Amino acid sequence: MNEESLVVFSEDSPLTIGRIQAxxxxxxxxxxxxxxxxxxxxxxxxxxxxxxxxxxxxxxxSAVLTELLRINKMITDAGGxxxxxxxNYDIRKVFEITNLDKLFIIYEDLxxxxxxxxxxxDIEAQQHGWDDINPNG
Amino acid sequence: xLTPFISIHHRQxxxxxxxxxxxxxxxxxxxxxxxxxxxAALVAHGWIDEDRSFYAHLCLEEALVxxxxxxxxxxxxxxxxxxxxxxxxxxxxxxxxxxxxxxxxAVELPDTQSPGGRGICLMKHCMEEVxxxxxxxxxxxxxxxxxxxxxVSNHE
Numbered sequence: 001m002n003e004e005s006l007v008v009f010s011e012d013s014p015l016t017i018g019r020i021q022a023x024x025x026x027x028x029x030x031x032x033x034x035x036x037x038x039x040x041x042x043x044x045x046x047x048x049x050x051x052x053x054x055x056x057x058x059x060x061x062s063a064v065l066t067e068l069l070r071i072n073k074m075i076t077d078a079g080g081x082x083x084x085x086x087x088n089y090d091i092r093k094v095f096e097i098t099n100l101d102k103l104f105i106i107y108e109d110l111x112x113x114x115x116x117x118x119x120x121x122d123i124e125a126q127q128h129g130w131d132d133i134n135p136n137g
Numbered sequence: 138x139l140t141p142f143i144s145i146h147h148r149q150x151x152x153x154x155x156x157x158x159x160x161x162x163x164x165x166x167x168x169x170x171x172x173x174x175x176x177a178a179l180v181a182h183g184w185i186d187e188d189r190s191f192y193a194h195l196c197l198e199e200a201l202v203x204x205x206x207x208x209x210x211x212x213x214x215x216x217x218x219x220x221x222x223x224x225x226x227x228x229x230x231x232x233x234x235x236x237x238x239x240x241x242x243a244v245e246l247p248d249t250q251s252p253g254g255r256g257i258c259l260m261k262h263c264m265e266e267v268x269x270x271x272x273x274x275x276x277x278x279x280x281x282x283x284x285x286x287x288x289v290s291n292h293e
Contacts, residue, residue: 027198029169061256062256093289097258098258
């Protein structure tokens with residue numbers, strides 16, 4: 001059975017944008033599809049910088065948080081980074097209650113998120129370059 | 138001759154009214170229609186606002202998912218029962234499963250890397266009270282009227 005993908009990916013170099021489009025509710029029923037969409041895209045793409053946009057999501061449950069943690073580990077273990085944007089007030093609250101706002105970098109809207117994420121990657125690259133020149137600090 | 142006293146238990150049972158009851162198989166497929174119907178009952182009886190059902194939805198889903206997956210181990214033939222009653226002061230949710238029960242006090246907020254365990258934390262943060270009745274294998278949550286419509290800022 002060909003299930004509709006919940007996440008649509010696009011490139012905005014050096015970022016990959018994942019937009020959750022096909023469901024305003026992410027719960028225990030579609031969490032497997034959500035997780036599969038992310039894993040299939042992320043797998044074998046080492047060093048990717050994924051920004052996941054929740055603009056069209058009205059509700060999510062803790063099952064989704066588990067998937068986000070799994071994806072975060074996959075991406076960061078492969079040398080990349082994973083950040084979120086577009087969370088509504090209540091979803092943001094869920095992250096705060098569960099302390100996951102301390103683990104994930106969460107931006108406001110997509111446009112601002114892209115700018116800030118890219119800027120932070122530039123800074124990291126400059127820092128790595130400086131560290132290479134001056135390994136002893 | 139009229140009895141002058143009514144026992145506390147009898148008095149309470151006189152004012153507890155069931156506003157929703159459902160029995161579902163242990164499958165996540167059964168979740169959405171049950172949660173949606175329960176939310177509709179809560180709205181109809183004035184316990185939550187229709188446009189502020191997020192946290193009630195969350196607590197119901199977390200409780201039912203725990204009963205289905207942990208209590209009944211996803212064994213479809215095992216049933217989960219949801220009852221919602223209202224009293225003068227509270228809306229009381231009871232969720233029964235057919236499992237071995239668990240210790241509420243042993244459940245803590247997992248660290249940020251743990252794969253699960255956040256459902257109870259969310260329920261405790263949202264609801265006025267969350268307890269587990271070991272004799273009945275029943276999770277009990279209590280909510281005040283319209284409490285969840287205001288959000289969940291500093292409940293704990």
